[in-house]
Every structure is written in structure tokens, then in C-alpha cells.
Amino acid sequence: MRRRIALLVAATTTLVLVAFLIPLAVLVRTVAFDRAVNTATTEAQALTSVVSTADRSTLELSVQRANAEGRFPVTVFLADGRRLGARAERTPAVRLAARGRSLTVDTGDGVAVLVSVGDSSGGQAVIRSVVGDRELMRGVHRAWLLLAGLGLVLLVLSVLVADRMARSLVRPTRELSAVSHRLAGGELDARARVEAPGEMRDVATALNHLASRIRELLAEEREYVADLSHRLRTPLMSLRLDAESLRDGEESRRITEHVDALQRAVTRIIEQAGRRSSQTPVPDSCDAAAVVSERLEFWSVLAEDTEREMRSEIAPGPLRVAVGDSELSDCVDALLGNVFAHTEEGVGFEVRLFSAEGFARLVVTDDGPGFDGLESGSGPLSRGASGSGSSGLGLDIARRAAGESGGSVTLGAGENGGARVVVDFGVPAE
Incomplete structure (x- = not known):
């Protein structure tokens, strides 16, 4: 922006200088020309009284003195054909002036001033004064150099002033950009x-107002999450008491474990909301092999109850990924939950975890009907997008978990036509 403003001002100043300096340079040339011609004419006219009244010897002395003291050579052509002063030819212009007409003519290397005057013999004499090109251009080149220097100085000053003004505009813009990046990085006090x-x-006032509003909204979000946790504790406690009061000990233990898992999930949600609201989130990592194995053990019970074949291939650990164990657990639960929710009972699925191309790759494939809308680009990977009446947030949980680690999620079809979800998790830097 600074460069563009400086170039714009330089171009505008150059046009203005050209519009003024060129006519001024021509005017200087014209003034010098007229000054030299007028001086030569004055010197020639100074001899008219001598030519009209003095005798030849006096006239000759006057012409010699004029040539000695003046800047321009003077020649007097008398009516009887004689010539006094500087050597010169009787040109057609001289003969024209001898008819009583004073004039100025171009000689090729200067200007000749011809003054017609009557001499003492009663004839018509001509006084000729020659102005050379050097005299016509006396002081012109120096004036042109001064004008060019003045124009250059004005151009440099204008660019410097424009750059200073542009800096005063660019600096706040850069500061606003830096503040916006700090806000985007979670520094809400910026x-x-x-x-x-x-x-x-x-703009700065509006940005500060926006930052304050974001801080207020995040504070309200934390309050809502905390309030939600308190609201859930009472029904969870009632559900735990009901589970503990069951006569079947095995059923009571199983339901109690589910209640505990639900309570841990609520706690993780509260913790995640707190981390998102903090200014400096701390990167987390976990052993993906251990977490995925633990979640498969949990889902294997439900798979057995619904007569689903569960196939798994987990790489030996530890397999570190740049995502927390709770986020990874939520990701695995979301993917397997989609399999159970969107396929019929008895439909099998496969889970594989291995290292590939600098990522830890989690692949979940089922034997169901697969995804709808993948070919048209309207698949269920976007948040809230679902073609089966669900919330559409399951795959978004996986996408966010992979994105936070530097990975990605890819949807496709398995070998048997079912849904295939590939989640790449980034590995933590050593």
C-alpha cells in the first residue's frame, strides 16, 4: 500500500511538473531571445544619429568604438556602397532594408538586426547588428538546469511526504491485522x-468491541456448560441409585458403568469448553493403540448383543498421536456409533489402526449400504449434514479431532460397498 501511494503521488507530481516546467522552460528561452535581440537593436539604434549627421571619419570612429564596447558586431552600409565596421556581405535583406524598412532576419547561426536610417548625403544607410546563437542562449541552459533540479527536488519531497503519510495509514492497518491474528489465536485480551x-x-474501536463481545460470549458459554453439568448431576444420580437398586447384580453393574461413562463424557465436554476458552491451549497427545483398543472392548459387548461381526487390526503400541485421549475416544465412539445407528442389526464392521505416511491412520468400514451424496459433493462430512434424520455431528467430531492434530478425514466406499471412513491423525513433534 505504501509503495502504491508513493507511485501514485510520484506520477501525479511528475505530470504537474511537466505541465508547468515545460512552458516555463520555453518562456525562459523566449525571454533570453527577446533580451538579446532588444539589446542588439538598442546598440544599432544608438548609431542612427551619428550616421545621419556626422561626417565619414567621425562615423567610422563611432562604429569602431561600438564594435569595441558592444557585444554584437555592427556593420554600417552607406548609400554610396561603402561599408564601415565588421565585415559583412550586402545580402538581399540589407538591400531590402536600404529601401527604408527595418527588419530582423535569421542568418542560420544567429539573428541579424537591420535598422534603416538616412545618412548625411541624403541616401538611405543600413545599420546591421548580428546576434549569435550563443548570445541568444546566454543563461538559458543554466536556467533549465535550475528548473530541472527544482523539479527533481519537488518530486523527491512529494514522494517522501507521501511515504510518510502512507506509513501513518499502513502502521494502524498492520497493527489491526496483528491484533486480529492474536484474537484468532485465542489471545482474547488483545x-x-x-x-x-x-x-x-x-475500525479499531469496532475490532475492540468485537473482541469484548467474543469474550462475553465465551464466558456465557462456560456458564451454560457449567449450568448444564449441574442440571445433569441430579438425573444422573437418580439413574445411578435406580441401577444400584436392581436385584440382578450383573445388570446393576453394567448400567452403573454406563452411567459412569455418561458422567465422564459430560466432564470431558466441560473440560473441552474450558480449553477452548483459554488463551493458550496446551497441545495434548495419547497412545492411539491403547485408546482404540479400550473403546473396541467397550463396543464389542454391544456388537455381540446385536449379532454384528467385529473385525479389528490394531498396530502394536505405543502409537502416539497429537490429540488427547478423551478427544480420540469421542472420535472412535462417534464413528462406531454411526455404524450401530445407521446400519441394521447383524451388519458387520471392521476397525484398523496403523501408521501411514507420517500419520496414524484409523479406518472404519462397515458392510452396510454406504454413504449417500458422495458423488454430488453433498456428503455428510459437513457439520449438521445428515441424510438419515440424525444430528449430523458424529463425523464432524472426527473431522475436528483430526484437524486439531493436523490430519484429515476422507469418506469413501468399502470393498463390499459399505461406508468407509479414513481418519488421519498427526503425530506429535519430537
Whole structure:
């Protein structure tokens, strides 16, 4: 932006200088020309009284003195054909002036001033004064250099002033950009200075207001999450008491474990909301092999109850990934939950975990009907997108978990036409 403003001002200043300096240079040339011609004419006219009244010897002395003291050579052509002063030919212009007409003619290397005057013999004499090109251009080149120097100085000053003004505009813009990046990085205390000029002050004020509003919304979110946890504790406690009061000990233990898992899930949600609201989130990692194996053991019970064939191939651990164990557990639960929710009972599935191309790759494939809308680009990977009446958040949980680790999620079809979800998790830096 600074460079563009400087170039714009330089171009505009150059046009203005050209529009003024070229006519001024021509005017200087014209003034010098007229000054030299007028001086030569004055010197020639100074001899008219001598030519009209003095005798030849006096006239000759006057012409010699004029040539000695003046800057321009003077020649007097008398009516009887004689010539006094500087050597010169009787040109057609001289003969024209001898008829009583004074004039100025171009000689090729200067200008000749011809003054017609009557001499003492009663004839018509001509006084000729020659102005050379050097005299016509006396002081012109120096004036042109001064004008060029002045124009260059004005151009440099204009660019410097424009650059200073552009800097005063660019600096607040860069500061606003830096503050916006700090806010995007979670530094919610970042604020822009409102001492910026003009509209930048309004933008800085609006950005600060936006930052304050974001902070307020996040605070409200934390309050809502905390309030939700308190609201859930009472029904969870009632559900636990009901489970413990069951006569079947095995059934009571199983339901109690489910209640505990639900309570841990609520706790993880609260912790995740707190981490998202913090200014400096701490990167987390876990052993993917251990977490996936633990979740498969949990889902194997339900798979057995629904007569589903569960096939698994887990790489030997530890297999570190740049995501927390709770986030990875939620990801695995979301993927397997989709299999149980969107396929009929008895439909098998396969889970594989292995290292591939610098990532830890989790592949979940089922033997169901597969995804709808993949070919048209309207698949269920977007948040809230679902073609089966669900919330559409399951795959988004996997996408966010993979994205936070630097990985990605890919949807496709398995070998038997079922749904295939490939989740790549980034590995932590050593």
C-alpha cells in the first residue's frame, strides 16, 4: 500500500511538473531571445544619429568604438556602397532594408538586426547588428538546469511526504491485522490502539468491541456448560441409585458403568469448553493403540448383543498421536456409533489402526449400504449434514479431532460397498 501511494503521488507530481516546467522552460528561452535581440537593436539604434549627421571619419570612429564596447558586431552600409565596421556581405535583406524598412532576419547561426536610417548625403544607410546563437542562449541552459533540479527536488519531497503519510495509514492497518491474528489465536485480551487517524480509529474501536463481545460470549458459554453439568448431576444420580437398586447384580453393574461413562463424557465436554476458552491451549497427545483398543472392548459387548461381526487390526503400541485421549475416544465412539445407528442389526464392521505416511491412520468400514451424496459433493462430512434424520455431528467430531492434530478425514466406499471412513491423525513433534 505504501509503495502504491508513493507511485501514485510520484506520477501525479511528475505530470504537474511537466505541465508547468515545460512552458516555463520555453518562456525562459523566449525571454533570453527577446533580451538579446532588444539589446542588439538598442546598440544599432544608438548609431542612427551619428550616421545621419556626422561626417565619414567621425562615423567610422563611432562604429569602431561600438564594435569595441558592444557585444554584437555592427556593420554600417552607406548609400554610396561603402561599408564601415565588421565585415559583412550586402545580402538581399540589407538591400531590402536600404529601401527604408527595418527588419530582423535569421542568418542560420544567429539573428541579424537591420535598422534603416538616412545618412548625411541624403541616401538611405543600413545599420546591421548580428546576434549569435550563443548570445541568444546566454543563461538559458543554466536556467533549465535550475528548473530541472527544482523539479527533481519537488518530486523527491512529494514522494517522501507521501511515504510518510502512507506509513501513518499502513502502521494502524498492520497493527489491526496483528491484533486480529492474536484474537484468532485465542489471545482474547488483545486490543487495538484507538489513536489511529480517521476511519482507522473506527475500525479499531469496532475490532475492540468485537473482541469484548467474543469474550462475553465465551464466558456465557462456560456458564451454560457449567449450568448444564449441574442440571445433569441430579438425573444422573437418580439413574445411578435406580441401577444400584436392581436385584440382578450383573445388570446393576453394567448400567452403573454406563452411567459412569455418561458422567465422564459430560466432564470431558466441560473440560473441552474450558480449553477452548483459554488463551493458550496446551497441545495434548495419547497412545492411539491403547485408546482404540479400550473403546473396541467397550463396543464389542454391544456388537455381540446385536449379532454384528467385529473385525479389528490394531498396530502394536505405543502409537502416539497429537490429540488427547478423551478427544480420540469421542472420535472412535462417534464413528462406531454411526455404524450401530445407521446400519441394521447383524451388519458387520471392521476397525484398523496403523501408521501411514507420517500419520496414524484409523479406518472404519462397515458392510452396510454406504454413504449417500458422495458423488454430488453433498456428503455428510459437513457439520449438521445428515441424510438419515440424525444430528449430523458424529463425523464432524472426527473431522475436528483430526484437524486439531493436523490430519484429515476422507469418506469413501468399502470393498463390499459399505461406508468407509479414513481418519488421519498427526503425530506429535519430537
